[in-house]
Amino acid sequence: QVQLDESGGGLVQAGGSLRLSCAASGRTFSNYAMGWFRQAPGKERDFVAAISWTGYNIAYADSVKGRFTISRDNAKNTVYLQMNSLKPEDTAVYHCAARWRYITGIKEDYDYWGQGTQVTVSS
Secondary structure: OEEEEEEOOEEEEOOOOEEEEEEEEEOOHHHEEEEEEEEOOOOOEEEEEEEOOOOOOEEEOOOOOOOEEEEEEOOOOEEEEEEOOOOHHHOEEEEEEEEEOOOOOOHHHOOEEOOOEEEEEEO
């Protein structure tokens, strides 16, 4: 089992920044690829970004490319999502997720999920 705990969400004005953190415990964190997904009210949970177990492979949704950066610190068992130039349409609950080693943008491929952290961007 891998337990995931997100933090760092909040209320921010459009154009502002937030950094989300996801702390992992349980199995060896460095063996897992990590993803961030988000879910707005009444909508599906969508892919945001993912990073492979080595950190060498990274993917982003088109809607966040150039604004968001995913990174990981295996010594701290933590994955981060730096979000810049935030827009009202980024408002959602952000979840981190884990799967074995290799990244994918498909939520059904991820085995472990956190409870999520709310991000609200005001216009």
